[in-house]
Amino acid sequence: MERVLTTPISETDARALKAGDVIHVSGTMFTARDEAHRMMLEHGSPLPVEGLALFHCGPVAQKKGSDWEILAAGPTTSARMELFEADFLRRFKTRVIVGKGGMGDKTLAALGEVGAVYTHFTGGAGALAAKAVKRVTAVHWLEELGMPEAIWVMEVEKFGPLVVAMDSHGRSLYKDLSVTVDKNMEAIRARIKGGK
Amino acid sequence: MNLAQELGKAIGKAATILPPDAVRALEAAREREVGPARVQLEAILENVKIAREGKVPICQDTGTITFFVKLGTKFPHLPDLVRALPEAARVATKDVPLRPNTVHPFTGKNPGDNTGRYVPAVTWEMVDGDGAEVHVLPKGGGSENCCALRMLPPGGGLKGVKEAVVEHVVACGGLPCPPTIIGVGVGGGADLALKLGKMALLRPLGQRHPEPEVAALEAELEELINASGVGPMGLGGKTTVLAVHAEYAHRHPASLPVGIVVQCWAHRRATVRIRADGRMEVV
Ligand code: SF4
Numbered sequence A: 001m002e003r004v005l006t007t008p009i010s011e012t013d014a015r016a017l018k019a020g021d022v023i024h025v026s027g028t029m030f031t032a033r034d035e036a037h038r039m040m041l042e043h044g045s046p047l048p049v050e051g052l053a054l055f056h057c058g059p060v061a062q063k064k065g066s067d068w069e070i071l072a073a074g075p076t077t078s079a080r081m082e083l084f085e086a087d088f089l090r091r092f093k094t095r096v097i098v099g100k101g102g103m104g105d106k107t108l109a110a111l112g113e114v115g116a117v118y119t120h121f122t123g124g125a126g127a128l129a130a131k132a133v134k135r136v137t138a139v140h141w142l143e144e145l146g147m148p149e150a151i152w153v154m155e156v157e158k159f160g161p162l163v164v165a166m167d168s169h170g171r172s173l174y175k176d177l178s179v180t181v182d183k184n185m186e187a188i189r190a191r192i193k194g195g196k
Numbered sequence B: 001m002n003l004a005q006e007l008g009k010a011i012g013k014a015a016t017i018l019p020p021d022a023v024r025a026l027e028a029a030r031e032r033e034v035g036p037a038r039v040q041l042e043a044i045l046e047n048v049k050i051a052r053e054g055k056v057p058i059c060q061d062t063g064t065i066t067f068f069v070k071l072g073t074k075f076p077h078l079p080d081l082v083r084a085l086p087e088a089a090r091v092a093t094k095d096v097p098l099r100p101n102t103v104h105p106f107t108g109k110n111p112g113d114n115t116g117r118y119v120p121a122v123t124w125e126m127v128d129g130d131g132a133e134v135h136v137l138p139k140g141g142g143s144e145n146c147c148a149l150r151m152l153p154p155g156g157g158l159k160g161v162k163e164a165v166v167e168h169v170v171a172c173g174g175l176p177c178p179p180t181i182i183g184v185g186v187g188g189g190a191d192l193a194l195k196l197g198k199m200a201l202l203r204p205l206g207q208r209h210p211e212p213e214v215a216a217l218e219a220e221l222e223e224l225i226n227a228s229g230v231g232p233m234g235l236g237g238k239t240t241v242l243a244v245h246a247e248y249a250h251r252h253p254a255s256l257p258v259g260i261v262v263q264c265w266a267h268r269r270a271t272v273r274i275r276a277d278g279r280m281e282v283v
Helices: A011-016 A034-043 A078-092 A105-114 A126-132 A142-149 A173-194 B003-016 B020-032 B035-054 B078-095 B154-172 B190-200 B212-226
Strands: A002-006 A022-031 A053-055 A060-064 A067-072 A096-099 A117-121 A133-140 A151-166 B064-072 B121-127 B132-139 B148-152 B180-188 B241-251 B256-263 B270-274 B280-282
Touching (some): A022 A096, A034 A142, A067 A133, A067 A151, A078 A096, A096 A151, A105 A117, A105 A151, A151 A173, B003 B132, B078 B132, B148 B154, B148 B190, B154 B180, B154 B241, B154 B256, B180 B212
Parallel strands (some): A022 A053, B064 B121
Antiparallel strands (some): A022 A151, B132 B270
């Protein structure tokens, strides 16, 4: 199933998504990496974020006159945010997380509790992502955190392709795949042992 | 002769234009894949095209700038070159622009120009001649975090090496943005093994090591790793690695170090050739 979700995304819409779906997101997306997660949990959010898309990303941005332009904005490794994400989701209720590499069991449980999904955007496809960014509407904590860690609020159009990799029903493509890989590895180990 | 400008241009080229060998390898991978794996490779190739046409960075992580210099022992512009390397990082950071990626490990301060203590890192290799060849390798954090060193018991032989590399690369899963290129450095000491692994990345894709034993190891490792099914971005598929490149150095009888260097699909490189008369070309 392929479709476009527009923010604010409702809990019902997020719960309708299943692992393996390919979606695009239009509307408001904000970036937050480790430092921004920590700051938001400590000091509260500088903007209302319920129903928005949260992007694990440290973009390359350039100031053009008084406006910011995003030059590249691919996902960063989501595992680093595992430390914060479950609390973050419960408190801020963002509905679509965009990242790469997947997240752990705590996040998977929180996705189910809150009604949200974790989606995978092609790692490193920073130029493709930037093309879907129509404009930067705000940037928070730029001074305090620097360009990669700041919170960039962006208006996006058909941002994707996003593969729903962890859904609110407890399914994770990463977990499914790890079962397959473990099986393949048994055969591979045997081949190495039996070889020269 | 403005070395810093020219080297800065090369960094810019590396950041925005994926070399043709990498593009070809990704295209071949796309043809092999179906489903989510193919969606990933299509997105990657679309991304590469947008970056090239728009002259914007391929990936937002424009990496840590690393130089490998093949220096002719009679090269007459060495002081200029030494000065130009960090200056080129500053030039490119402003011109491309690149993401400022150098952070002081104790204070967290970022100078904002992609330079710092020992950065850009430079590896000097002395060769005959009066020219210099500067290779730029901007290395992203996601894939660098997946590099590893194994000090293996020599008794395990090549089987041990294969096992260590395959286990490690497969365990990394989607973290280093596969399909990856793996540089394997066998032998030397701990530091040299990793350095050799990194230097092996400079060899064009599709070119095997000239020695048949090493070439055979490369081919076998590729096949074994791709049989894992990790696939593009760790979402499953046939292509986990685009290539494995191996290098070696003689080792101490009691140790078998293996450096495993992981490079993401964004295998960004550029080379500047500088001649004794000051002429330069970016390739
Ligand atoms: S691993 Fe490579 S492609 Fe992936 S985000 Fe880092 S630099 Fe970009």
